[in-house]
Amino acid sequence: MEHSADLQVILTKDGSYSLYSPHFDQFYHSIHGSLQESLHIYIDLGLRRFKGPETQPLRIFEMGFGTGLNALLTLQWAHQHQRSVQYVCVEAYPLLPQTVEALHYENLTGQPGLQLLQEAAWGVPLPVSPLFEFTKIATRLQDFTWNEAFFDVIYFDAFAPRVQPELWTHEIFAQVAAFTATGGNLVTYCAKSIVQRALRQAGFVVEKHPGPHGKRHVLRGIKG
Numbered sequence: 001m002e003h004s005a006d007l008q009v010i011l012t013k014d015g016s017y018s019l020y021s022p023h024f025d026q027f028y029h030s031i032h033g034s035l036q037e038s039l040h041i042y043i044d045l046g047l048r049r050f051k052g053p054e055t056q057p058l059r060i061f062e063m064g065f066g067t068g069l070n071a072l073l074t075l076q077w078a079h080q081h082q083r084s085v086q087y088v089c090v091e092a093y094p095l096l097p098q099t100v101e102a103l104h105y106e107n108l109t110g111q112p113g114l115q116l117l118q119e120a121a122w123g124v125p126l127p128v129s130p131l132f133e134f135t136k137i138a139t140r141l142q143d144f145t146w147n148e149a150f151f152d153v154i155y156f157d158a159f160a161p162r163v164q165p166e167l168w169t170h171e172i173f174a175q176v177a178a179f180t181a182t183g184g185n186l187v188t189y190c191a192k193s194i195v196q197r198a199l200r201q202a203g204f205v206v207e208k209h210p211g212p213h214g215k216r217h218v219l220r221g222i223k224g
């Protein structure tokens, strides 16, 4: 189920590219800056400031692989910090590799490997480097299961509740909580009160944090 035909490349305000989906009427990242958003929410709040138990490897789950920017920045972080990472992500509407090439994320980040991530076989763990094992699964989050409370950090990067209300519910967050380790963190760009409420109902302790430029707050939920 590919979703590339109608996508448009856009330039965001920090000089990095992103995509606009007319189908969802949504951008893949903040128009104020895709790079600064990914670094601020997922790498800084999600990884650098992760206070949970130190597992080796650190287990990361991403909802919505999309362009692969978060995965690429996580690969870079793993090498910079010599941390071993097991990365699992889901994607319901995969992009064509050539769509992602047009975003020049390897030049932007100085990190090679995006093509490997984009072209990885679905559902097969890929040792991208000795520090980074990567698995992407072609499925809807709603259909994804994992048989234990496993992941330390969850990057929750769905399209906005306005267009995907079904992904920001108490039921979905309870499903995610079931495969999140105790003390694990879920980070997301959306700080709406309905999202905070749904996270709390699913057993996360919710913190509001300052957002990247152009966004007042983002959320971190800690699984109790």
Ligand SMILES: C[S@@+](CC[C@H](N)C(=O)[O-])C[C@H]1O[C@@H](n2cnc3c(N)ncnc32)[C@H](O)[C@@H]1O
Pocket: 027, 028, 029, 063, 064, 065, 066, 067, 068, 069, 070, 090, 091, 092, 093, 094, 139, 140, 141, 142, 157, 158, 159, 164, 167
């Ligand atoms: C806001 S974009 C973020 C993409 C990605 N994290 C990035 O940095 O490019 C949301 C992503 O979630 C995917 N998606 C939408 N609905 C989904 C679902 N039900 N299950 C899994 N992925 C979904 C979209 O195709 C898109 O790639």
